[in-house]
Amino acid sequence: MGIVIVEVCNGNAMMTLDIETILEEEFPEVAVLIHDCLSFCGLCRVRPYAIVNNKRVFADTPEQCLDKIRQEIKKELAQYE
Numbered sequence: 001m002g003i004v005i006v007e008v009c010n011g012n013a014m015m016t017l018d019i020e021t022i023l024e025e026e027f028p029e030v031a032v033l034i035h036d037c038l039s040f041c042g043l044c045r046v047r048p049y050a051i052v053n054n055k056r057v058f059a060d061t062p063e064q065c066l067d068k069i070r071q072e073i074k075k076e077l078a079q080y081e
Contacts, residue, residue, distance in 0.1 A: 003029050003076075005031050005051075006030055006050050006069060007033045007051040007052075008020075008050045009034075009035055010036060013047070014049065014066075017066060019032060020032040020034065023069070029080075047059065048062045048065040052076065053072075057069050
């Protein structure tokens with residue numbers, strides 16, 4: 001398992017992307033966990049989001065959210081350099 005955990009709700013708009021494959025191929029240190037529900041229903045209905053090491057990351061589109069997730073992953077990995 002990775003040192004950075006990205007959690008995604010399978011009912012969220014982020015699932016329109018193959019986020020698991022994208023992130024795990026780009027960042028070997030990342031583990032993507034797909035959950036049935038992350039209990040953020042209000043946020044889940046409104047916009048794409050994920051949780052990166054317990055921090056919520058969200059945006060207006062899945063692509064923008066993916067970019068923000070990448071930025072957060074890079075911040076997390078910088079702690080281990």
